[in-house]
Amino acid sequence: MNLDKTAKALKKINRLYELITDLGESSATERDLLKAYAKELYESLSDGESVDDQIAKDLKKQKKEEKKLKKEQEKKAKVEEVEEVIEEVQEETLPEVQEKIKEAVPAAMPSSASDSKQAAPAAPSGFSAEMTSLFEMNSVSELSDKLSQSPIADLTRAMGINEKIFTVNELFGGNQDEFNNTMLALNGLDSYDEARTVLMKSAASKYDWDNPAMQSKARTFIKLIQRRFK
Numbered sequence: 001m002n003l004d005k006t007a008k009a010l011k012k013i014n015r016l017y018e019l020i021t022d023l024g025e026s027s028a029t030e031r032d033l034l035k036a037y038a039k040e041l042y043e044s045l046s047d048g049e050s051v052d053d054q055i056a057k058d059l060k061k062q063k064k065e066e067k068k069l070k071k072e073q074e075k076k077a078k079v080e081e082v083e084e085v086i087e088e089v090q091e092e093t094l095p096e097v098q099e100k101i102k103e104a105v106p107a108a109m110p111s112s113a114s115d116s117k118q119a120a121p122a123a124p125s126g127f128s129a130e131m132t133s134l135f136e137m138n139s140v141s142e143l144s145d146k147l148s149q150s151p152i153a154d155l156t157r158a159m160g161i162n163e164k165i166f167t168v169n170e171l172f173g174g175n176q177d178e179f180n181n182t183m184l185a186l187n188g189l190d191s192y193d194e195a196r197t198v199l200m201k202s203a204a205s206k207y208d209w210d211n212p213a214m215q216s217k218a219r220t221f222i223k224l225i226q227r228r229f230k
Contacts, residue, residue, distance in 0.1 A: 005040070005043075005044035006045060009040040010041065012037045012040070013038065013041065016030060016034055017034070020034075124200055130212075131204060131205070131209065134215060134222060135200065135204075137192070149223070149226075149227055149230070150227065151227055151228070151230040154187060155183045155186055155225070156180075156183050156187060158224060158227075158228075164179070167179065167221055171203065171209065171217060171221055172203055173206075178203070182198075182199075185198065186198065186225060187228070189229075192225070192226055192229035195225050195228070195229065199222070199225070204218070
């Protein structure tokens with residue numbers, strides 16, 4: 001702000017205003033002068049920036065904001081488009097994957113009400129004790145544990161982005177497609193016993209989940225799968 005220039009502009013405006021007040025009217029010339037003095041005052045308050053410069057600056061800022069908003073809208077539209085494509089692919093792929101998994105899972109489900117009261121089927125044979133223990137369902141007693149064990153309706157939506165990336169890299173050898181197909185397949189099964197069989201015969205064996213370095217990560221993931229069948 002230029003104090004000297006501001007003071008001069010104010011004096012000019014006051015003098016002209018007093019003159020107009022004394023006359024009781026103003027001519028076109030006086031009105032133009034008043035506008036010019038007002039412009040001069042504005043420029044002194046704007047650190048020498050002219051009115052035209054300020055208008056140009058405001059317009060530039062407005063265009064920049066409009067461009068940013070347009071980009072955000074385009075990005076949002078692309079995200080929504082990708083999500084729609086993913087849902088379509090899932091809907092088209094899920095029945096085929098489920099059918100293949102059901103063909104691979106032994107038909108060991110109870111056939112009557114009395115059979116359903118029998119103990120749960122044992123884990124598939126031919127696996128190490130470490131592998132078998134990974135898939136055991138432990139009882140939960142603490143309230144905090146019970147709250148964290150709430151049922152999951154859809155495994156494909158049960159994990160955050162970072163958790164998915166971690167799981168893919170650590171338990172599926174970085175194979176995103178294999179992870180997606182496995183989650184879709186598990187989603188369509190009827191029991192945890194089926195899910196256990198599928199995992200033990202596929203990813204768990206393929207990527208050595210029973211390795212001591214992998215067991216902690218594997219147990220966390222398996223607990224998530226167990227919640228799907230509560």
